[in-house]
Amino acid sequence: MSDPHPGRLPDKEDKRTFLRKLAEFLHPGPDSTAELIQTLAEAEDKHLIDADSRVMLEGVLRMANMSAGDVMVPSPRMDLVNIDAPFEDLLHLVIDTAHSRFPVYEGERENIIGILMAKDLLKLQRAPELNIRALLRPVSFIPESKGLNDLLREFRGNRNHLAIVIDEFGRTAGLITIEDVLEQIVGEIEDEFDIAEDAGDIYSLADGTWRVSGKTPLERVSEAFEVKLVDAELADHFDTIGGLIAHEMGHVPKRGEQFALGGLSFVVLHTKGGAVKWFKVSPVPTLPALEA
Numbered sequence: 092m093s094d095p096h097p098g099r100l101p102d103k104e105d106k107r108t109f110l111r112k113l114a115e116f117l118h119p120g121p122d123s124t125a126e127l128i129q130t131l132a133e134a135e136d137k138h139l140i141d142a143d144s145r146v147m148l149e150g151v152l153r154m155a156n157m158s159a160g161d162v163m164v165p166s167p168r169m170d171l172v173n174i175d176a177p178f179e180d181l182l183h184l185v186i187d188t189a190h191s192r193f194p195v196y197e198g199e200r201e202n203i204i205g206i207l208m209a210k211d212l213l214k215l216q217r218a219p220e221l222n223i224r225a226l227l228r229p230v231s232f233i234p235e236s237k238g239l240n241d242l243l244r245e246f247r248g249n250r251n252h253l254a255i256v257i258d259e260f261g262r263t264a265g266l267i268t269i270e271d272v273l274e275q276i277v278g279e280i281e282d283e284f285d286i287a288e289d290a291g292d293i294y295s296l297a298d299g300t301w302r303v304s305g306k307t308p309l310e311r312v313s314e315a316f317e318v319k320l321v322d323a324e325l326a327d328h329f330d331t332i333g334g335l336i337a338h339e340m341g342h343v344p345k346r347g348e349q350f351a352l353g354g355l356s357f358v359v360l361h362t363k364g365g366a367v368k369w370f371k372v373s374p375v376p377t378l379p380a381l382e383a
Contacts (some may be wrong), residue, residue, distance in 0.1 A: 111114065122154050141287075148223075150276035162233030162275060163256045163265035168345060168362070172207050173198050174223060176216055185209045187233055187360065188346065192253045193228055194266060201263050203255055206230050221356025232257050233263055243272050296371075305367035316372070318353040333367040351375050 120258060128149050135145045154250050172181060172193040184193070193207045205227030215221055231254040233242065246269040258264040292304040293315050303312065312332050313320055321335065329335040336350055336357055337343060344350070344359045351357070360369040 124156070126154060139205045147276050153363065154239045154272075154275045155241045157275065158235060158255070159237040159239065159267050162239070162266065162271045163235070163267040164271070165265045166200075166263050168377075169263075170201075170346065171200055171203070171265050173197075174204065178212075181207075181212060185212060185324050189361065192268075194230065194253070194255060195223075200202055203230055203263065206251075206253060233267075235259070239272050239275060239372055242267070245271070246272065300371055300373040303332060303370045305331060305370060307332050309335060313353075316353075316355060318355060320353040324379075329369070332370070336367070336370075 098354065100319075131140070131145045131148055134140050135142060140148075152280055170184065170190060170193060172184065172195045174183075174195050174197045180201045181280060191209050193209070194203045195205050196203050196206050204223075205230070207227060207246075211226040215223065229251075230253060231245075231249070231251050233254045233256055235243075235256055239258075242254070252269045253266060255266050256264045256270075292307040294302045294310070296302055308330060309320055309332055312318075321329070329338060333344075336352065339352060340348070340350055346359050346362055349356060349358045354375050356373050356375050358371040358373075359367055360371050368376070
């Protein structure tokens with residue numbers, strides 16, 4: 092049987108649309124990302140969401156406007172593996188940097204041919220006759236303009252956790268990992284190399300050296316090693332050992348760089364976000380006195 096009132100359904104839909112428009116007019120929603128972030132802050136004030144949830148939601152919103160070039164590790168700071176390097180050199184690099192994945196190059200640093208998983212080095216140790224080329228994973232290249240939302244989707248889809256970022260001229264601009272992307276949402280992710288701040292900041296190592304956090308106060312370093320690092324006037328301008336050494340070096344320290352100060356040798360072990368996270372510290376070797 093046909094509907095005796097065929098026009099009623101559209102009328103009801105129109106009424107719902109009108110009511111929805113009326114509600115939006117009376118209580119307009121945010122018109123921009125900034126207004127939406129402000130709405131999230133108001134929701135936290137009203138205890139509708141907690142602070143951690145607000146921070147993550149804000150991170151998601153901001154990430155939508157960010158690209159790989161915004162958060163990548165620049166090319167000069169990349170830790171790369173030479174395909175022709177001896178096994179012992181590879182092993183030391185893995186231990187010193189504590190990364191799980193390494194871009195591998197052949198000839199020039201620009202010529203990246205694959206990704207080496209640190210755990211795959213165990214196969215070389217057990218079977219030295221293996222060719223390291225057989226252990227390489229495919230490398231993913233992306234443009235600097237790649238949106239982080241799209242990149243995260245690709246990371247999840249292809250199960251790659253590292254990509255090489257290329258600039259507009261086809262040169263290596265840097266690298267980016269899935270951790271770099273997720274940190275835009277949840278904040279800094281501590282890995283197995285990181286130690287909680289409340290656990291301390293100076294650690295003795297088995298080889299007689301020490302590992303010192305870049306955030307360690309100057310006064311604590313001076314007391315621990317019984318040295319004078321700077322005079323009182325300069326000490327007023329710096330709070331941490333990382334900040335002081337960066338000032339003395341005149342540039343942002345890079346992994347592997349060494350600097351002597353106050354009779355101590357500081358070797359940069361680990362950097363993140365342009366700051367030193369850990370130094371390896373040892374006394375500066377003294378030269379034997381010359382016999383008369």
